[in-house]
Amino acid sequence: MDVVSDAISAVRAGRPSSNRLRVRGSWSVRLAPYEGAGFHVVLSGACRLVPDGGGDPVSLGTGDVVLLPHGAGHVLADRAAGAAEVRRAVPFEEVRDTDVRLPGSGTGVELLCGKYRLDRSRTHPLLAELPQVVHLPHRVGDHDHPELRTAVDLLARELDERRPGSCLALPSLLDLLLIYMVRAWMAGAETGAWPAVLNDPVTTAALRALHSDPAAPWTADRLAAEAGVSRATLSRRFTSLVGRPPMAYLTWWRLTMAATRLRDSDVPLATVARETGYGSPYALSHAFSREFGITPGRYRERVRAAEPALTAS
Secondary structure (H helix, E strand, C coil), X not given: CCHHHHHHHHHECCCCEEEEEEEECCCEEEECCCXXXXXXXXXXXXXXXXXXXXXXXXXXXXXXXXXXXXXXXXXXXXXXXXXXXXXXXXXXXXXXXXXEECCCXXXXXXXXXXXXXXXXHHCCHXXXXXXCXXXXXXXXXXXXXXXXXXXXXXXXXXXXXXXXXXXXXXXXXXXXXXXXHHHHHHHHCCCCHHHHHCCCHHHHHHHHHHXXXXXXXXXXXXXXXXXXXXXXXXXXXXXXXXXXXXHHHHHHHHXXXXXXXXXXXXXXXXXXXXXXXXXXXXXXXXXXXXXXXXXXXXXXXXXXXHHHHHHCC
């Protein structure tokens, strides 16, 4: 696995959900904050996204994609909507999957709106540093992110034609959309540590090795050899970019993997320990309790009790 795939897999809970919004006239709808990441794809028309908390409005046009990676509340509205209309926005749940025609001169717009449920207790720093709103505009002749454009086109086709198998195809396409949105942000980000991390060949080589086989008996010397540099060079560059030394990152990632396995499976603790590089269930339990302040068994019980809230659409 690579860092981006692992970062997303560690926090995903349940399947993505989506709804269509078709509206004409003067309109505004509110989407409340939630535990997860939200997204919108503008299938046709144009509108505005107004973040909660006074953020700058974002103008959206046909083909645009927007990701709200931290589940921030926001309003979608026609481009002519003023502050008063935004304050009077109706809940999204009242108009989703309907064709709403309201008075006013606003042009029609159709959007695919959805969300990914996330377990934020183990968010990877790569995802944590994403901004509140990631706007990925569609530009004529823009060939920077062809896979994102293809995913958007495929989503539109599945929604319009409802081909056999669409119940499986749609969630899979939404999973691809999330990956492509994160990739596109990283490719164009002007700030943030992790785009720089993954552009550094030494740090990237070390991370690739750790994520490919986290249970291996890694040492600082072995990891430095894998990255093709001295131990001191790896430590300096890795720590400077990632924010923690290589072996500390490995410990954190192993325990994050253990937490994910405890949440998503019923395998015994001994199996989890073996898969994450710990010599015994006791060793894993000790490290896990130190990191999360709770034993693995109690952690599994707690997340299972909270599972309906995490996986609800």
